[in-house]
Amino acid sequence: MTFEVAGTAGAKADGPLKLAVPRGALLAGTLDVLDAAAVDTTSVRGESRALIFPGGELTLVTMRPSDVPTYVEAGAADVGITGKDVLLEQGDRMVYELLDLGYGRCRMVLAGRKGDESLGESQRRLGMMRIATKYPRVAERHFESTGRQVETIEVKGSVELAPLIGLADGIVDLVATGRTLEENDLEVREEIVECTARFVANRVAHKLRAAEIDDLTARLRRATAG
Amino acid sequence: MIHPIPPGTRDILPDEMRELRRLHLALIEVFEARGYGEVATPAIEYDQVLAQGDGRTSDYAYRFFDERGDLLALRSDMTVPIARLVASRYADAGLPLRLCYLANAYRAVRPQRGQMREFAQAGVELIGAPAPQGTVEVVEVLEAALDAAGLERAVIGLGDADLYRQLLTELEVQGEPRDAILERLAMHDLVGLEAELSRAGIGAEQVRTCVALSQLRGGREVLEQARAMGSAAVDRAIARLGETFGALEERGVADRVQVDLGLLRDLGYYSGAILEVYDPALGHVLGGGGRYDGLLKRFGVDLPAAGFALYLERVHVAQMEESRRGGAR
Numbered sequence: 001m002t003f004e005v006a007g008t009a010g011a012k013a014d015g016p017l018k019l020a021v022p023r024g025a026l027l028a029g030t031l032d033v034l035d036a037a038a039v040d041t042t043s044v045r046g047e048s049r050a051l052i053f054p055g056g057e058l059t060l061v062t063m064r065p066s067d068v069p070t071y072v073e074a075g076a077a078d079v080g081i082t083g084k085d086v087l088l089e090q091g092d093r094m095v096y097e098l099l100d101l102g103y104g105r106c107r108m109v110l111a112g113r114k115g116d117e118s119l120g121e122s123q124r125r126l127g128m129m130r131i132a133t134k135y136p137r138v139a140e141r142h143f144e145s146t147g148r149q150v151e152t153i154e155v156k157g158s159v160e161l162a163p164l165i166g167l168a169d170g171i172v173d174l175v176a177t178g179r180t181l182e183e184n185d186l187e188v189r190e191e192i193v194e195c196t197a198r199f200v201a202n203r204v205a206h207k208l209r210a211a212e213i214d215d216l217t218a219r220l221r222r223a224t225a226g
Numbered sequence: 227m228i229h230p231i232p233p234g235t236r237d238i239l240p241d242e243m244r245e246l247r248r249l250h251l252a253l254i255e256v257f258e259a260r261g262y263g264e265v266a267t268p269a270i271e272y273d274q275v276l277a278q279g280d281g282r283t284s285d286y287a288y289r290f291f292d293e294r295g296d297l298l299a300l301r302s303d304m305t306v307p308i309a310r311l312v313a314s315r316y317a318d319a320g321l322p323l324r325l326c327y328l329a330n331a332y333r334a335v336r337p338q339r340g341q342m343r344e345f346a347q348a349g350v351e352l353i354g355a356p357a358p359q360g361t362v363e364v365v366e367v368l369e370a371a372l373d374a375a376g377l378e379r380a381v382i383g384l385g386d387a388d389l390y391r392q393l394l395t396e397l398e399v400q401g402e403p404r405d406a407i408l409e410r411l412a413m414h415d416l417v418g419l420e421a422e423l424s425r426a427g428i429g430a431e432q433v434r435t436c437v438a439l440s441q442l443r444g445g446r447e448v449l450e451q452a453r454a455m456g457s458a459a460v461d462r463a464i465a466r467l468g469e470t471f472g473a474l475e476e477r478g479v480a481d482r483v484q485v486d487l488g489l490l491r492d493l494g495y496y497s498g499a500i501l502e503v504y505d506p507a508l509g510h511v512l513g514g515g516g517r518y519d520g521l522l523k524r525f526g527v528d529l530p531a532a533g534f535a536l537y538l539e540r541v542h543v544a545q546m547e548e549s550r551r552g553g554a555r
Contacts, residue, residue: 014506014551075509092336096414198417203511204504206414207383207484210443 017205017212019058020072020080022065025176026197029103030081033197034060036223037216058216069093069200078205079213084195085174089135096206098217099199102224108138110190111181112163112170119169119189123148129169132162139172142192160184234335234343242542246346249542250328252374253348257326260367262350265325267307269332273299278524279306280495286333288343300332305495305518305533308351313525321354321529328538342539349515349535356530357517358470361499364515364532366479368501375541377548380505380512381482383443385489386467387496387516392459393436399426411440412490443486446471452487463487470499495521501534507547512540 021030021044031041043053044060053060061077066089068082073093080095083104087097110131112119122129128149133139136152143150153168155161160180162168174195175181175188199220201213231237238246254264273289276299287299301307304327316323328348335341350367352360365382372380390411394404403426410419416437423433435455442448449468452460467485474480491500491514500516515534522529 073509094413097417100417202509203414204506204509207443207486207502207504208381208506210484214441 016055016057016059017079017209017216018077019060019216020068020077020082021060021062022068022080022082022197023062024065026065026081026083026104027062029197033101033103033220033223037219039216039219066090069095072200072202075202075204077202078209079199079201079216081197081199083174084193084198085135085138087198087200088138088193088195091137094203095200096203097198097200098206098213099220099224101197101199101220104197105194106174106176107188107194108135108172108192109175109188110142110170110172110192111175111186112189114185114187116163118163122169130167131170131172132159132168133172134159135172135174138192142172160186232343234341236342236344245545246538246542249375249538249545250348253371253536254326254328256370256374257348257350257367260324260370262324262326262352262367265308265311265327266329267301267304267311267327269300269330270298271301271307271310273297275310276301276306279309279521286335288332288334302333303331304329304347304349304535305351305521309518309521309525309531312351312353312529313522313527316353317527322360323353324350325353326350346538347513347535348538349513349533351531351533353522353531354529355532356519357466357498357532358473360530360532361470361517362473362477362479364534365474365483365501366477368503368515368534369479369482371536372503375536376545377505377512377541379507379548380503380544381484383484383486383489383502383504384467384470385486385500385502386463387491387498387500388466389439389460389463389487390436390490392462393439393457396457396459397426397428397432399428408490411488414440414488416440440488443484443488445485446475448485448487466498491516499532503534503536505544505548507551508540508544510540511537512544513537 031044034041039058040055044062051062063071065082066086068080069086069090071077072080072095081101085108119129128151130151130153131139132153132155134155136154139152140150159171159173163170164184181187199217206213276287287302289297289299292298308325312323326349330344330346332344335343350364352364355363368382390408394407399407403422406422407419407426410422420433420437423436439452439455442452449464452464471480471485474483489500489502495518496516497519498517502514503512505512513534513536517532519530522531
């Protein structure tokens with residue numbers, strides 16, 4: 001009987017690895033990289049509205065990028081892909097960041113209205129700027145590290161709206177091409193950090209499924225190199 | 227009427243309590259059978275005394291003033307209070323000293339994420355038994371405790387707390403860059419680790435070696451792979467680990483131990499061997515421990531020591547997940 005127990009302990013744990021795949025802007029790039037790493041993505045590319053796509057080696061689970069750290073931290077997904085912006089904003093989530101995948105490149109910036117000096121004026125006369133953002137912690141950390149005080153206003157939808165109708169003096173947001181800023185008469189004032197897609201792993205999975213995760217990491221590294 | 231309790235704390239009702247009690251008894255029985263006597267210490271201590279043991283965990287301690295104006299703190303683990311107790315009450319005791327506990331500890335965390343401010347730990351402290359034999363005994367007790375809890379699939383990670391400290395000294399990385407690198411390592415942020423190592427002015431070859439080193443985990447072969455990396459600091463750590471692992475093999479208890487060179491526990495008092503416990507049914511670490519040969523000295527008794535603590539609530543969750551899995555088979 002003890003043999004059976006030892007056998008289970010050494011066996012591959014609980015089915016294929018679960019990989020959290022981000023929907024939205026990172027999806028296309030993620031699927032391309034997975035293809036290049038010889039992971040079958042045809043089912044995800046199809047018309048299906050399903051969220052879970054079982055495969056032989058990997059089960060792909062699609063979700064919002066900002067949910068990826070939550071699922072991976074809890075071990076509901078063993079590994080995942082999400083943006084560095086999400087990881088920075090959720091810095092207290094204990095996930096292992098294994099690889100910079102290089103795609104999905106964009107910049108976290110402070111932006112204000114063109115030709116408008118309310119950012120500087122608020123700081124001078126009120127001692128603090130009002131900043132609308134979906135990334136309150138990234139924003140607070142940036143202003144704290146540069147010795148300025150800030151009132152962050154967290155919004156969920158189009159952040160660009162906030163300075164246009166007077167909710168905030170400026171915004172902290174993620175910019176890929178800068179077109180949305182341009183169209184709303186906003187301009188970049190400061191660059192905070194550059195963000196790309198990252199490959200992350202659950203702590204326990206990284207230990208207990210080391211061979212599978214190392215193999216996938218190596219394939220992703222080759223797929224994104226150069 | 228709903229009367230709130232602080233987030234990160236909880237009530238335990240009879241159905242759960244019955245199961246927890248069974249787990250408590252099973253663990254204490256394992257500890258007692260191996261000669262570990264149970265002790266209890268106060269939940270509140272003088273902040274100054276606890277901080278003597280570990281300045282870093284005391285960052286997360288709840289502190290308050292008593293009626294005389296003395297600063298008190300809630301204990302954030304049991305290892306430091308037991309070090310204090312040993313120094314005060316067992317200074318001349320016969321060695322080694324074997325103590326165990328089952329107690330609540332407290333940490334000031336942001337509780338909205340399901341982290342607990344109050345949590346129960348069960349563990350042992352083996353005082354006066356140096357490496358490797360002391361470490362081996364602690365691992366044996368830990369394995370017996372996991373078996374008693376029904377977690378036959380649980381794995382114990384074995385690493386070395388001094389590996390990177392000594393490696394960075396060898397590479398002449400000091401001060402702020404050193405702290406930044408150790409922090410990235412503890413968080414296991416490999417992208418950030420590579421950036422910080424490069425920033426510290428280490429050659430590209432050595433940066434790759436450091437990052438690759440932190441990814442080595444597995445059986446005995448890991449020790450050979452690490453030795454091939456050719457560094458005096460790595461060799462010293464590998465010698466320590468090899469000695470411990472060899473002694474575990476001799477005792478026939480190495481099967482569920484995974485050598486892990488990426489292990490870095492965030493408590494400041496560890497030195498030499500460090501341990502972490504995982505179960506495939508749970509995404510969180512079940513517990514940990516290791517050697518803290520310098521801790522007792524901070525309380526005036528220079529004795530080697532080692533121990534471990536299991537998070538009881540997590541062990542209980544893992545028990546339930548394992549039994550569900552067993553039922554589904």
